[in-house]
Amino acid sequence: MPTANPNPHHAVKGDAPETEIVHTARVACDGGAGGHPLVWLSIDPVLGWVECGYCDKRFVLEGDDGH
Template sequence: MSVPQQPAHAAPATHKATARRVACDGGEGALGHPRVWLTIPHETGWVDCPYCDARYVLDPDAADHGH
């Protein structure tokens, strides 16, 4: 099975994640957004925050990178 490629994306920020479960709060203190927990799917290896569009990409060396 091939892994889907990341679509072109003008993310305001792209972060390397070391775990499949990540938290995003917009990173701007009081000007951010409510903290949300996101899970990076095995199928894509990345997830976008529904509030700020920041992208979290699973590091290929992460312990839980395997399928």
């Protein structure tokens, strides 16, 4: 039985095509080299990550507490 990945810092293969650790809760994504329109995303501080609706890239917020 598959289990949920409790730690978004350790992406399970197939979760997201690419994961980037960021230090701000607001990030921009254009899919790399203009792969899609530029979009701004806000990371929910409770969840700790957000995925781009175009390319599924995951942005994980690195907190000051070492996570």
